[in-house]
Every structure is written in C-alpha cells, then in structure tokens.
Amino acid sequence: MPLAPASPFRGRHFDPEIITLCVRWYLRFSLSLRDLEEIMAERGLRIDHTTIWRWTQVYGPEAQRRLQGQIKYKRSTWHIDETYIKVAGRWNYLFRAVDSSGATVDFYLSDTRDRQAARYFFQKALNNPDNPDPRVFCVDGNRSYPAAVRQMQGDGELSEHVRCRKRRYLNNRIESDHRHIKRRLRAMQGPRTAATAWRTIQGLEAIHMIRKGQMLGITRRNRDA
Numbered sequence: 001m002p003l004a005p006a007s008p009f010r011g012r013h014f015d016p017e018i019i020t021l022c023v024r025w026y027l028r029f030s031l032s033l034r035d036l037e038e039i040m041a042e043r044g045l046r047i048d049h050t051t052i053w054r055w056t057q058v059y060g061p062e063a064q065r066r067l068q069g070q071i072k073y074k075r076s077t078w079h080i081d082e083t084y085i086k087v088a089g090r091w092n093y094l095f096r097a098v099d100s101s102g103a104t105v106d107f108y109l110s111d112t113r114d115r116q117a118a119r120y121f122f123q124k125a126l127n128n129p130d131n132p133d134p135r136v137f138c139v140d141g142n143r144s145y146p147a148a149v150r151q152m153q154g155d156g157e158l159s160e161h162v163r164c165r166k167r168r169y170l171n172n173r174i175e176s177d178h179r180h181i182k183r184r185l186r187a188m189q190g191p192r193t194a195a196t197a198w199r200t201i202q203g204l205e206a207i208h209m210i211r212k213g214q215m216l217g218i219t220r221r222n223r224d225a
Helices: 016-028 033-042 049-067 116-125 142-155 172-187 194-211
Strands: 075-085 090-099 104-110 134-137 164-168
Touching: 016 172, 016 194, 033 049, 033 142, 049 194, 075 172, 075 194, 090 116, 090 172, 090 194, 104 116, 104 164, 104 194, 116 142, 134 142, 172 194
Parallel strands: 075 134, 134 164
Antiparallel strands: 075 090, 090 104
C-alpha cells in the first residue's frame, strides 16, 4: 500500500489555515510584512514578520505547483509581452502571456530581453501541459518574438501554422494584466536575489490566477469565499 504524501505543513508551529491566510494576504494585497504581523497580533497570534516572509518563499511556489492540472481550458490566442522587474538593483525582464480572455498562460523571469530569452519563454509555455497548442501570438514591436518563432518553426519545435501578429494596441490586454504583479512587487520594494524574486513571482502569479477564477471549481464570484 503506497504511503500518503507528507503534508507540506509538517513541522510548522501554526495551523495550516493561519499560514495559508498570511501567505494569501501578503501576495494578494499591498500589505507589508509588518502590517501582517500587526494584524495577526490583533487576533492574538504572535507571528514575526520574518516568519511570514519565509512562509511566502515556501508556500507561494507550492500554490503555483498545486494549480497544475487544476486549471480551466485556455484559448489558443496568446498575448505576449515582457515587463521590467528590479532585482537587487538591476533590471530584469518578466515575460508573461495571457489568452484572449485574460487568463494567465505562463511567465518567465530573465536577465536578458533577446531572442534566446523569448525562445526559453515559448519553450516553457509550450511544455506546460495546462496550455493548449497556440494558433496566434499577439506581440508588440519587440523583434525578439518573431525571430524566436521563426527559429523554433525551423527547428520543428513550433507548428508552421502558428502566426505571429504585430499591431498597435493589440497587446493592451497583457499590458493591463501586468499591473497587479508590478504594483505588488513595487510595494515589496523589490526582491534581493533572483531566487527570491522567482519564488515570489510564482506565488503572485498563482494568487492572481485564482483571483481571475482560472482554477477549476472557482469563479470570480466565489474566489474570495
């Protein structure tokens, strides 16, 4: 008889509900770690702000991992763009894609904005079993995307029927979707390392997907229940 998987909360001094609540509130709202420490203290719980930060680094990526296989169907038109994220005082690039309904498709953090980075992002999105085969890529004026698409089609990694469309205002959907991630990262005053940045972004994207009602069994009406 196979053993049941160990709980990710094993060995913690607080109940899973408290940990989950702190992580969700920190990733969802523009609260500082000390704000959460104070909010928990008002409820009779003494939780140090550094403890909440450590929880975020562990359970943010865990939330994103557990969404795999539990995501609603996505559409085959992808709006793709990258936004700037400051990590340890240096600008990095967060590649993101949403479908034509606004559902998050995938994301990838890179320290470059060239063709190879765009190709890595496409490969990550295509290898995600939750994503359908794309038909159309809607992109901005960044020439790295069409170059990466041509290279991948030439190597047989991408169907020749996939089109790459560039048109003014075509990518307003993804640019609007960037706002939540950028606003929350700005309130955090920027991650100190690439590793913490990536773990934080995984958590932010997971909570953002739940907020948009992308998880099976969750809609925009009952997402905060």
